[in-house]
Amino acid sequence: MPTDAKLLLLDRDVVAPSLQPDRVLAAVREAFILHSQRAGRVFPLVRTKLHTGGVFGIKSGDVASQDLLGFKAAGFWPGNRGLGGDLHQATIALFDPHTGRPLCIMDGNAVTTARTGAAGGLGTQLLAHPESSRICVFGTGVQARVQLEYALMLLPQRCTVQYVTSGGELAPSFEAAFQGRCAISLARDRNDAVAGSDVVITATTGGGALFDADAVRPGTHLTCVGSDTVGKRELPEGLLQRARIVVDDLNQARSIGECQWAPELPCTEIGDLLAGAASAGRSANDITVFDMTGLALQDLTVARFLYRQAIEKGLGTSVAWPW
Template sequence: MEVLWLTEKEVRSLLTMDDAIAAVQKAFLDHGMGRTQMPSKSYLHLPDHNGDLRCMPAYLEGQDMAGVKIVNVHPGNPLIGLPTVMALLILHSPHTGEPLSIMGATYITSMRTGAAGAIAARYLARPDSHVIGMIGAGAQARTQLQGLSRHFQIDQVTVFDSFADRARAFAEDVLGFLKCDCIAVAGPEEACECDILVTTTPSRQPVVRNEWVRPGTHINAIGADAVGKQELESALLKRAKIVVDDIVQSVHSGEVNVPISEGILRPEEIHAQIGEVLAGKKPGRVSSEEITIFDSTGLGIQDVATGHAVYEKALQSGMGRRLELA
C-alpha cells in the first residue's frame, strides 16, 4: 500500500484559481442537492497558545470523494514567521478506505476559500460591481480578490488593515496580478464605500457598522469561523439577505453565531445555503437595492473537492512521491 505525498510547494504549482472555483462549485451544488456527508468541525481549543486545531471530514457521494483535513488557526503565528493557518489533507478511497494522498493544505485552504467567495458573489452581488472594499489584508484577502477578478471587472480596490504597513504592502501586491487602482485607506468606513465588501479578520468585535453599508452592497464575510467571532454589526445582518455555506456550521461558528446567541437574529431568518442557490432551490439576488451577505465558515467538502483536483493533476504530471505504508 502506497500513498502519494505532495508538498505545499507542489500543491501551489498544480492548483489554479480556476481549478479551485470549478471544484468548489461542484461541491456546493452536491451539498445543495443533499449528496454530501459532512459532520460539523471538531475543535481542540488551545487557550494557553492562543489558537485551535480543527478536524474536518467530508464525503461527496455524487463524486465519490472522501477525506479529512486537519487545520489550525493561531493568530499570533506571523510574529514568529509562521502562517496563521496551516493544514494537512488526507484523501481516502471511499471503496476501501485506504489513504490515496497526503498533501499540504495551507494553500488549498486559502484558494478554496477565495473560490467560495467568488462563487457566492457571482450569484449575490450586482453584475456591474466594479469597486471592491477589503477589511483585512492577510493571505486570505489576496485569494478573495483573485477569485472575484474571475467574475467581475474590477476597477478599484480599497483596503484597510489594523496594521497600516500591511495594507500598504497588500495594495502594492495587488498591482502585480490585477490591473486596477488599489488604495490603502485609513479606516474601515472608507473600505465600505464599495460594491463588494470582503472581511477577512479574526475579530470578536464588529469591524463593520450598519450605517456604513449602502443599499446594493454584497458582503463576503470570511473571518468568523469559531464561536464568538463577529465582523459585522448585528443590525446589519437584520437588514440583509443572508446566505451561508452550511446552516449548522454557520449557526455554531459563522458570522451569524453571535447575533443568534444574543437573540437578535433567528436561524429561520437565514435565507439559504449557497448550494441551494446554485441548485435553483432558492433565489440569489433579486434586486439592485438589497444588501446580501455570504457567511463563509469553510467546509470540508471544499477541501476534499479541491484536493482531488490537485491529486488528479499530480497523477497526470507524475508529481509527488510514493511513500510505502504497508
C-alpha cells in the same frame, strides 16, 4: 493482504502551482451543489481551543457516488507569527472508502486559501450587482489577498479598491500585488470606505465589528471570511437583520459564523442557488451577506483533482504503506 501499497505525499511545492483558478472554481462549485443535493455529506465539525493558544479543527465528509472520503485537520496558531510561519495550518488526507486505507496526504494551506477565495468569488459573482466596481477590503493577509484576486477575476467591471488595515498603516506589498489590475489605495476612514463601496470583503481574525452598521448602503454585497469560531465576529450588531443572508452551510454558519450572533434569521445555502433550488434574484436595494465558514466538501473536491493530476503527471513522493 497486499504488501506493495503506496501512500502519495504532496507538499506545498507540488500543491500550490497545481491550483489553477478555473479548476478550483469548478471543484468548489461542484462541492456546493453536492451539498445542496445531499449527494455529499459533511460530518460533524471539530473546532476547539488548545492549551498552546492555538485553535484546532477537523472538517470531514464523503461523496459515496464518487468513492471520495477524507478530512482536513486545520487551525489557527497565532504564535507562528513570531516564528515567521503561517498562522493557519492545514493538512488534507484522502482515503479509500472500501478499505479505509490512506491514499494521499497533502499540504492543506494552499488548498484552503484557494478554495476559500473561489467560494468568495462565486458568492460575489452570484450576489453582487454586475455593475459593481468599488471594493473595500478589510485585511491585507493571505485570505484578503485571495478574496480580492477572485473578486477582480469574476466581477465584469474594472474596479477601484480601498483597503483597511488594523492600525491604518500602508501595506505596500498588498498594493503591489494588484498594480495594473485595479486602482488601489489605503482607506482614510473605514466607515466612509464602506459607504462608498459596492462590495465589502472582511478577511480579518474576527476580533470584533469592523465598521458601523449604518455605513452599509442599500445594494451592498458583503463577503465575510473571518468568523469561523465561536465568539468571532466582523459585522456590527444589527446589520444581519437588514440583509439577505447566504451561507455555505446553515448549521456551521449558526454555530461558528457571523450567523452565530443572529441564529434565528432565515438563510439560503449557496449550493441551493447554484443548483437552481433557490432563486438568486435580488432587488437593487438588497444588502446581501455571504457568511463563509468553509465546507469539508470544498477541500475534498479540490484535493481529488490534485491527487488525480499528481498521479497522471508523476508528481509528489510515493512511500511504501503496507497493510
